[in-house]
Amino acid sequence: MSRRLDSPFGKDAPGFLEATDACAFCPNLCLHACPVATASGRTSEAPWALMTLTRWVATGDSAATPDVRRALGACTGCGACTAACLHHVPVAATLQHARAVLHRTLGPAAPGQAPTIKSESSTGPIPTGASGIARWHSGDTTAFTAVAKAAASRWQGRSRLVFEDHADLVCVRDLFPTVGAAVGASLVLSAVDALSSSPPIPAGVVGYLPPCTTMSRLTPTSPVDHGSYAATLETWLGHAPATLRWDIAGTCCGAAEPFRTQNPETARLMAERIVQNARDRGIDVLVVLSAPCAAHLRDVALAVPAGQRPLSVVLPGGDSRVELPR
Ligand code: SF4
Ligand code: SF4
CATH class of the missing domain: 3.40.50.1860 (Rossmann fold)
Incomplete structure (x- = not known):
């Protein structure tokens, strides 16, 4: 049996091999750009390391142990590595996809990952986290889809949505349509509005x-x-x-x-x-x-x-x- 068949990524394993190809032959050229690795001083948290770990899980060289799954979460998704990479490798999107596949096949990486979503007032801006972005980021796409659809239904008929957090705004703009929760309102950042x-x-x-x-x-x-x-x-x-x-x-x-x-x-x-x-x-x-x-x-x-x-x-x-x- 090939090692790839043992991968918890299953039929997605070849896609992860392709997605990590450029990193596999790269001498860690985006290390300087990663705010996590530069702040912690741990090269094991550099984009190259996380992509290599993803590759090892895809080839079956590494099991998806709790430590490995914790490591795959050591990314804020800021995209600085992609901006610095000559090949524009979508590291954050690849890691999110890896977390999502592992969540689907093995269950949650850790209990209580996503913070509670605050309730909205009818007058103030939409509170931080209301889009469910943290659930998406943790790989729990089922929970994210439920939050997104409920929010889209709540916001139906509104022409303008004002957000506290830019992450929610971009999530509603880019991810909601992918899970059948598109909203037609114009999206505004509260601080810019102010x-x-x-x-x-x-x-x-x-x-x-x-x-x-x-x-x-x-x-x-x-x-x-x-x-x-x-x-x-x-x-x-x-x-x-x-x-x-x-x-x-x-x-x-x-x-x-x-x-x-x-x-x-x-x-x-x-x-x-x-x-x-x-x-x-x-x-x-x-x-x-x-x-x-x-x-x-x-x-x-x-x-x-x-x-x-x-x-x-x-x-x-x-x-x-x-x-x-x-
Ligand atoms: S994202 Fe680009 S620069 Fe960073 S390790 Fe991969 S190939 Fe190298
Ligand atoms: S997206 Fe993740 S891996 Fe890339 S620079 Fe930001 S924190 Fe580091």
Whole structure:
């Protein structure tokens, strides 16, 4: 019997071999871009390592043990590796597919993976996580589909949906149609919406964290485009905001679920790296456009190292309701 037949990926195994082909012959060229590996210092969490592990599961060289499945979840899905890769390998989408197949064949990787979804108010923005993105990311596509269909039915007849989290917006835009839950409303990010009412410009050097999460993680074909957000901020400020040193690559703060609850130490290190990056750039106020990212970064920014200036983290229009799921 060939080893491939023993793979828990079953009939999907050849597809995973093909998807990991480029990585198998690559000397780890996107290591520098991965915010998880650079923050934790563990090359075992680099995109190359996760793709190699996926390949070994596909060939039958590795069993899908709990440790292997935990390792395959050590990815926020930020897409920085895909942006850095000469071949544009869709690492995050491949890993999500791997988690989904293993969930289907072996059951959940760990109990209690997805945080509870908060109930919506009829007036406020749609709360973080309402799209079920964490369930999709954990590989539980059945639960995700149920959440998506219920949400689409709830939102039927609405012409405009305002989201706290960019991840939910992109999920509704890109993934809902794939599970028969398309919504016809225009999709708006709450923080960007708030800027249209021209709130006061904070004093000091204003910097900008591009909304890295989900820009390219949901489907291999999603474009990486944060230009319109930067343009909105520029209009608000009257000048271009200061940017972090890494531009798109490596700006993921680790707030994405279920990554944050499963890897709290690394998620904090990732946020600390971004906060230090902002301080190094002389930024006084870091504008963040997704609520969970703002809350996660603020937790870290509150601790000011001796001799360093304080850094404010601002979510336009939403500061009072920023709250992380616990
Ligand atoms: S994603 Fe691209 S750069 Fe990264 S390991 Fe694979 S082939 Fe190499
Ligand atoms: S998607 Fe982001 S977190 Fe995941 S492997 Fe690529 S760079 Fe690392």
